[in-house]
Amino acid sequence: MALRLAWAYLRSSPGRTLILVLCIAATLTLPIAGARFFVVLEREMLARADGTPVVIGSPGSPADLVLHALYFAPSPPGELPVSAADEVRDSGLARPVPVYARFTAGGRPIVGTTLDYFDFRNIGLDRGAQLARLGDCVLGWEAARRLGVEPGDTLASDPHDIFDLGGTFPIRLRVRGVLQRTRSPDDHAVFVDLSTAWIIAGIGHGHDDIAEIDPDAERTDQGYRSGAQVRTHTMITDENIESFHFHGDPDTFPLTALIAVPNDDRARALLLARFVSRADGLQALRPSLVVADLVEMLVPVRRALGGYSAVTAGVALALFWMIVALTLRLRRSEFETLHDLGCPRSTTAAIIACEIAMVLGLGLLIAGVVSLGGVELSRGWIRTMAA
Template sequence: MKGLLWLVRKQLAHHRVRSALLAACLGLVLFIPLRGTWLVQRYDHDLRARAATTPLVLGQPGNRFDLCLGTLFFRQARLRPMPWSAASEWTDRRDMVAVPMHLGHHVQGAPLVGVTPEYFERRGLQLAAGQWPLRPGEIVLGATFAQELQARVGGIVRSDPAFGFGLDGPASQELRITGILKRAFAPDDRAALGSLSTTWLLDGHLHGHDSAQDLRAQQPDLVLAESGDQVLLSGAVVPDQEAQRDLKRLHLHGSNEALPISAILIWPDDEMVRTIAQTEVNAEGTWHMLRPAQVIDDLMAQTLRLKTLIDRLVWVLGLGMACLFAVISLQSAQLRAAELITLRRMGAPPGYAARLIGLEVLAVALSAGGLAAAAAWCASRALPNLVHVL
């Protein structure tokens, strides 16, 4: 046996380029399903873990995947807004905790999510430094985002313009970082979180500017009309862009009740409350209430169907590769016929040549497996989490 292994080693070393190429080709064929399985397993785990900690989501009727992935993973989704008045029906209930949230804004490319303080409690988020946001214009940063930004407590970041470079949209705002969260291994790590009033500030619903009296005295061209104690100001009035520095100037136009929110996350006290709430809401039809776990099940079922198809294709590819490998091995055996005859004449026992070739094939296959596993491990370190990318 020792002699056999020595001969295998010598043979592979002698044809090192051919052996390496064979191992790499086979490794690649093994790598794809291996990596695919790991990737899907991790995706599945991460999605389900997040969904499992969010019993219900309420939003406008529409694409349930958008609603679910938007509210749970802060995915860019154009969710139709709900009025704030719709939230009070849920936040006032004592048999559940409802967390209204407002999505759609960004800070330095990361999502800025407006939530009520219960969000931090329900998600178990903790501060690594600083304090929770208390007023409009204050935010806390997730651990990964803070690290990428090299942000510190007390620092200022500017929000991304809500409408790109359009001049007619609300101006971007300076936002004060009041705290940095501990790593939660969740989408919150890559986000900025603030109060709902912060997102309303970025929407332009809440803003600060000089008083109408001051504008009338100093820039009368900005006053379009006056009637009694009503003053109509021009759209050219520039609102404060550092609103949090002078909160007394902040004011809302219109009714508080009409302010927009994207969705409401709901944590009911028990299963009965959850079932009744979901049934009533969906039967009534104005809003749509869904269980994220069910939506993720459906999403994963789709993903797994696709993965099964890809796996089958990979197996066909693998079969082709195996055939090619067999042909190469047979050709190699034919080329080595003289060598194998010499071995038999030298007294090698019957079947020695077959074992030699078999061991060579096994060695290449094992090397390919090792390469595939190593490549899959490296890829898992290097490639981003699918939950953040997809």
């Protein structure tokens, strides 16, 4: 009875009811969305961190190192030698997963690693094939979609520095496969073999055989000195792959981070201990602790938003109460009529309560759908934020 009359009243003036409901929804949306946003942000940040047991890297900011190892943050920290990975492997305490992510292709981070990375993150192929040789790449699901490339296409690395005329050329990569969607930063990355990443960095390269191209080339102690007619290859093909080679000590080739997957908790503790106060300054970190510290930094922001929300909600409630009070005054004769017809005061109160509950409920429902739906739709963006 009360519900029927309340609904009839609200339905009789749809415009007025809609405005009231939308005002309440608008007031509630920000606090709900804000609260949900922080929950999702924390969850996203911690989930990735919890799935990465140990990160080893150069001296510097732990946060920079962890964010780079987890999210391939665009400004990589310093470098560590690839020999650190051998050291971890040789210790028997953990499985090393190297990461060298200093360059981009189509704006997406190029992550130089080994096939162990895909096992560690448990990422399979959606289509195509895995990395097979130098110059191959596999793309994260979202990167492939955004760049519009498929297995069989090619993808060029972005120039390092357009003002560095003597620098290395961009390398055209052969797209071998596209990874399954993981809804993680891996979806946005371009994965290459570590050696390919070093070629993009200019540590290795391939070029024409100087002796063949330039018979007048001068032979020196270190090799040939030749003219400009010797071409440097910008794409690794089956024909020229043999010409690619590296210069320098392979043990010193760089990584930007090293993920270590310990055998067990004890092995993790021992591994972490090995990287305390080292002469080379390398540090080993537990990402979950570093990210938890970062999440702690969000607390003041969260509190400020909570305070603002409380004030807004208070003002909105006061306004709503004023509207209800004015409405009740305008409807006094309606309630008197109901009473004169035999309607109990309790039913009249129930009608008012139902109307308020319906308006607040509808407002809350819309606010919930908009804010929670909005946050869900923005998960990708939140992940980017988290990175």
